[in-house]
Amino acid sequence: MSDASREAILNCVRRALSAPSEKPAWLGHPETPGPFFSLPEPTISACRDRFREELTSLFGEFHEAKSMADARTWLATFSQSLPPSSKILSAGGASLDPLLTGLENIVPINPAGSSVDWAKAAAGITLCESLVAESGTIAVSAAQTGRAGSILPPIHLVVATADQLVPDLDTSLARLRERYPDALPSTMSWITGPSRTGDIEKILVLGAHGPKRLLVLLLPAGSLD
């Protein structure tokens, strides 16, 4: 059934489009090439400042670690702030090991083999592909960090390095294509703030279905290499 429908639809489209449409007046208007928004300078510090400003204005949280030791201390504090005996999912694979050693409540995300009820985990730790300074957005991909780890637990903690900061969305999209020239990850998400809804009388509520809290831990460039 599908093949015949495929042909029928494509033929219908072709036939429909064979009648030319008139050119609207705006089509002749010259375009201004270049960015759509005012962008930070493409330096790490300018991008970091802008990223922090945007993320926190959307109720995200930001911590910059000066060293791996600093990051580990911060993580230990974070972990202690969770209710006792709660689990933290790690969806970052081996590259997060140097950071997470010593934390007892970490469980690797692996739904098939694990006996942990990972749907009940208190937090998920993931890596990211890039941080978009202009909008305070975090790009994650399934190739690197799976799908559920960044959306199922009520807290999402992103571990990023300073070299992942990019000025705008355009660059973030381009980076992914450069990084995966043959096959893109099966999904990618651009996350801008914690999950939210305004469905009820336009009142902002955080944590509709996704994480209520979104934290970014920024490490010095190259820390996870």
Add this chain to the structure above:
Amino acid sequence: MSGTGHASLTIIEPPAEQFQHDAHDVAGDLTHRRVLRKALGSYDAAFKKAKGRFLDHDDAKRRAARIKRDAVEHLSDYLEEFERNVHRNGGQVHWAQTADEATQIILSIAKNAGVTHVVKSKSMATEEIHLNDSFEKAGIEPIETDLGEYICQLRGEPPYHFVTPVMHLTKRDIADTFEEKLHIERTEVAEELTMIAREKLRDAFTTSLMGVTGGNFLVADVGMIAITENEGNARLCFSLPDIHVALVGIEKVLPRMADLALFWPLLATSGTGQHLTCYNSLIGGPRQGAETDGPREFHVILMDNGRTRLLADPEQRDAAQCIRCGACLNVCPIFKNVGGHTYGTTYQGPIGAVITPHLRGLKEWKHLPYASSLCGNCTEVCPVKIDIHHHLLHHRRNAVAQGLNTWTERLSFQMWRLGMKSVLAYRLVGAMSRIGQFFYRLFWLDQGWLPTPIDGWTKSRDLPEIASQSFRDWWRKEGSSL
């Protein structure tokens, strides 16, 4: 159940009469007006702010319109490119000419997998084909997970607005619904209501074998669908279940992944007044080799269901550029007066009035293009520069050319034509109406005692007083001295 802005419970055929009936009810409902004014007021403020972040919003709109125009004008090429790339990613593409065919495809995927319940994220394409009804008939439970859609499903109501489905409800209405349907302790706090829905739906996500979503864009050069949302329920729908099915209209093509750097902020700005929506995702297939989780099957259904009829009208083809941001509804004076349910369509407001006659027939739906003040707010706000209000006129012209208008309308325009073509007739009408006006008031005919169909005009309007002297007479006396 309380609530405002309902489509009436009385089912009236044909749709034009239902529209008249519901429009009359809703326009006089003061609570409804207050709720809507509040919602649209906060949208307005947010929209202006988000728009201000663009260096040149008009230029961005032109660039977007150009991209979508190219996509539509070369639609068959882009669809084939999209399909090739989905296959390369390991996904499956199905083509559906009609709502029925789309339904059959989805049901057979579900049945083959032995699915008992499906989680759904917000999708107007599935609303369009009434997929939930079909699931239920097949013994499969559909669970809407977007908060607004969940509320609609509990109430057994269609979405009020295709971006903000429960825009017409108050906290109290929703509290009533939750109390009645979920048997929970009553609360009217928005946050608590949201958390109740979150808790109720958690299990559905983790136990369902199949997630059904729509798609905001079909990105041709990478063979991926793009989904925009705030809550995260769509991401759960395509992350946890074993099978992900996406139903998308064929017109949703974007040529390149890079185009999203413009379309995501543009959609967020026009849709909800955000700079970027919380989650913008690209999905291109089932989980890849080394990935730790994700569905094992990915199906995209490309649906026509009347869209090629719109494409075949070169004059109105640009309406296929629509990205369903909903901005044209939010600025429409008719929408503000009659509300979303009155349209009786999946797509409400000005764009609904343009595309519904193509999707479902001009004969039955021509009243929608007439329900417009032609103010042009919709065209001005449209991020992809669709000439919406002119298309409403095009529909009216086509309806007349096809002889679809009523005899009363034809008669009155013939009389109007006669009056305008002859000086004598024109003067006669003027003189008669001055006399007629006297009797009109004398016999209280202005209190609504005129026969149908004339009372349709006088019931809610005062007849302006006709000047005692015509301009012609005035000019003859005074004009020469100016």
